[in-house]
Amino acid sequence: MMNFDDLASALKGPLRGPGDDSFDDARRVWNARFDRRPDIIARCTDAADVATAVDFARDHGLRLSVKSGGHSYAGTTIADGGLLIDLSGMNSVHVDIDAGTATVGPGVTIGELDAATQAHGLATTGATVSSVGIAGFTLGGGSGYLARAFGLAVDRLLSAEIVTSDGQRIRAAEDENGDLFWAIRGAGANFGIATSLEFRLDRVGSDVLAGQIIYPFRDAGRMLRFFRDFMGEAPDELQVYPFMFKIPPIEAFPEPLHGKPVLDFVLCHLDAGANDVVQPLRELGEPILDSVGPMPYTVAQTGFDANLPSGRRYYSKAHDFAAIGDGVIDSVVEWVPQMQGTLSATYFDPSGGAIARVDPQATAFAGRQALYGLHILAGWMDASEDDTVMGWARAFHEALAPHATGGVYVNLLADDEPDRVPSAYGENHARLVELKGRWDPQNLFSANHNIAPPG
Numbered sequence: 001m002m003n004f005d006d007l008a009s010a011l012k013g014p015l016r017g018p019g020d021d022s023f024d025d026a027r028r029v030w031n032a033r034f035d036r037r038p039d040i041i042a043r044c045t046d047a048a049d050v051a052t053a054v055d056f057a058r059d060h061g062l063r064l065s066v067k068s069g070g071h072s073y074a075g076t077t078i079a080d081g082g083l084l085i086d087l088s089g090m091n092s093v094h095v096d097i098d099a100g101t102a103t104v105g106p107g108v109t110i111g112e113l114d115a116a117t118q119a120h121g122l123a124t125t126g127a128t129v130s131s132v133g134i135a136g137f138t139l140g141g142g143s144g145y146l147a148r149a150f151g152l153a154v155d156r157l158l159s160a161e162i163v164t165s166d167g168q169r170i171r172a173a174e175d176e177n178g179d180l181f182w183a184i185r186g187a188g189a190n191f192g193i194a195t196s197l198e199f200r201l202d203r204v205g206s207d208v209l210a211g212q213i214i215y216p217f218r219d220a221g222r223m224l225r226f227f228r229d230f231m232g233e234a235p236d237e238l239q240v241y242p243f244m245f246k247i248p249p250i251e252a253f254p255e256p257l258h259g260k261p262v263l264d265f266v267l268c269h270l271d272a273g274a275n276d277v278v279q280p281l282r283e284l285g286e287p288i289l290d291s292v293g294p295m296p297y298t299v300a301q302t303g304f305d306a307n308l309p310s311g312r313r314y315y316s317k318a319h320d321f322a323a324i325g326d327g328v329i330d331s332v333v334e335w336v337p338q339m340q341g342t343l344s345a346t347y348f349d350p351s352g353g354a355i356a357r358v359d360p361q362a363t364a365f366a367g368r369q370a371l372y373g374l375h376i377l378a379g380w381m382d383a384s385e386d387d388t389v390m391g392w393a394r395a396f397h398e399a400l401a402p403h404a405t406g407g408v409y410v411n412l413l414a415d416d417e418p419d420r421v422p423s424a425y426g427e428n429h430a431r432l433v434e435l436k437g438r439w440d441p442q443n444l445f446s447a448n449h450n451i452a453p454p455g
Contacts, residue, residue: 004040007056013045013089026086027078029067030131030310033386034075034415038065038084045089047161047169047195054193055167057083058444065447066193068106069133073316074415076189077136079447085193087135095120095201101158103198106135114298123204123297125153130302131310138197139188140411141365143373145210145268145300148236148353150202154185154363155354161196165440169195183435186364186410187425189448190432191439207272210300211292215285217244217261221333223284227265227348228324230280236353237270238277244336245345253288261337262288266347268300308379312343315378315390317397318412319404320370324348328374328403335399340392343379348372349409366426367407374400375412413449421449 008015016023017040026041039062042053057064063082070077070088078084090105093116102117102124111130117123125146127137134153142153150156159173162180172181183191215223227242234240243264247257265281272294282290308314321328336346351371360368367373378393380386410424422429429451436443437453 002039002060002062007040007042007053010052010056011042011044011049013043013049016041016043026067027084029070029072029075029077031072031075031314032311033313033315034078036075036078036080038078039081041084041086043086043089047163050085050087050163050193050195051167051169053083053085054163054165054444058165058167058442063447064444066189066445068135069109069131069137071129071132072136073314073411074413074417074449076415076448087193087195090195095122097122100201101198102201103196104134105196106133106194108134110134110137110301111298114301117201118204118206118296118298121203121205122201124156124199124201125150126301128301129304129308131305135194135197136189137411139184139186139194141186141409143349143351143355143409145208145239146202146204146270147355148239148350149270151354151358152365153199154365155358156200156202157185158198158200160184160188160194160198162192162194164192165442165444179435180439182362183364183432183439186366186428187432187451190436190445190451192445204270204297205272206296207294208297208300209269209272209274209278209292210267210295210297210303212289212303213265213267213281213287213292214289215263215265215287217263217336219285220244220261220263220336221329223263224324224329224332225326226284227281228329231350231352234350235277238267238274239350240265240267240281241347241349242266243345243347244332244339246339248342257288261339266303267292307343307345313380313383313386313389314343315393316412316414317376317378317393318408319374319397319400320367320407320409321372321374321403322370322405324372325403328400331396331399331403332374335392335396338392338396341378341380341385341389343381344389344393345377345379346375346396347377348374360426361428364425364428364432366424366428367405367409370405370407373409373412410449418450421451424449425451
């Protein structure tokens with residue numbers, strides 16, 4: 001058994017092992033499909049702690065994993081065995097109002113960042129689930145309500161403080177370690193541990209126009225074709241996610257609708273008074289529910305929280321599409337009614353706007369020319385349902401494959417898709433492999449959607 005006393009004495013933060021009361025809480029993650037046990041957990045308090053832990057793992061040949069928000073579909077946050085670096089306590093947020101920037105720790109969640117920036121009428125692109133950690137979200141790309149207007153989270157990233165595989169603490173920005181800065185904006189988990197991230201902020205009023213318009217699924221084909229044309233003309237300030245799911249057995253919906261599939265247009269417009277822009281989506285039929293109205297941006301950002309609770313089982317499959325062709329719509333109309341899993345949903349993620357105006361080679365993030373992503377988000381309670389629910393997701397995904405570009409958003413890759421990592425980065429993958437050989441030749445940072453070094 002390895003003696004961790006030297007590490008414990010070198011850290012300012014606590015070191016937790018299997019015999020400690022807080023060990024199980026520290027290793028617990030959002031996705032209950034994964035119940036992994038590291039040998040030891042270092043709860044780091046600052047960049048010096050992170051560098052100390054990295055040095056210890058490297059010098060002792062320990063497998064290294066890193067947890068910030070712990071919100072991973074693929075469960076890559078924590079590995080079995082080895083040393084887990086827990087960043088959740090590094091959750092400071094500093095907003096510079098004059099500069100229009102925010103500097104945040106890697107343990108900060110989207111909800112915490114939104115609260116701090118919205119206090120000054122500012123925001124940056126964040127996920128639509130408030131418990132998601134800003135670090136993993138950003139370093140994989142980062143799409144949300146603001147992405148079409150202002151760009152992905154990686155496009156708003158100005159700099160990052162990184163601990164590299166040799167334990168060095170360096171700054172990565174356009175003017176400093178530019179090749180590393182390029183790599184972390186889309187493939188960050190492979191190149192180091194971010195201990196601080198600096199974002200450019202944009203003016204976002206406290207109120208936006210947001211909510212849901214839910215229709216019965218029976219006319220989904222026609223409505224999705226309308227949506228395709230509608231988004232082709234939509235302003236960048238508007239984002240609309242067509243969600244498809246089965247109505248849960250809750251009092252908010254009449255009992256005859258329970259278990260029935262629906263098409264739900266979930267939207268956010270940065271102008272709280274832009275009712276005329278979204279009105280066409282309200283006239284597609286007789287909605288089951290129309291909750292669209294002015295609301296605080298911070299409220300809109302928590303709209304999905306209740307649908308994706310921690311401690312449930314999740315499985316993810318996704319594709320990029322150059323367009324929503326009729327074949328895609330026909331497959332969706334066929335497979336959504338067959339949906340398995342009480343928390344499952346499928347949705348389109350429109351791209352374009354500011355996302356597409358960035359050169360595809362400007363950052364490691366690929367897929368900017370894909371106009372849509374589609375995410376099959378399978379969610380359920382009981383492990384006995386794994387084969388049924390995951391089987392449905394895989395079959396649906398396979399049916400869509402002939403219509404897809406082959407690309408995929410890396411943050412949506414499943415745990416059983418290591419072969420798709422190169423396609424997630426497209427033409428950028430070769431450069432990432434070369435940079436991996438320079439910055440992490442021993443592949444210390446491998447508990448991720450891994451890019452292996454050359455050879």
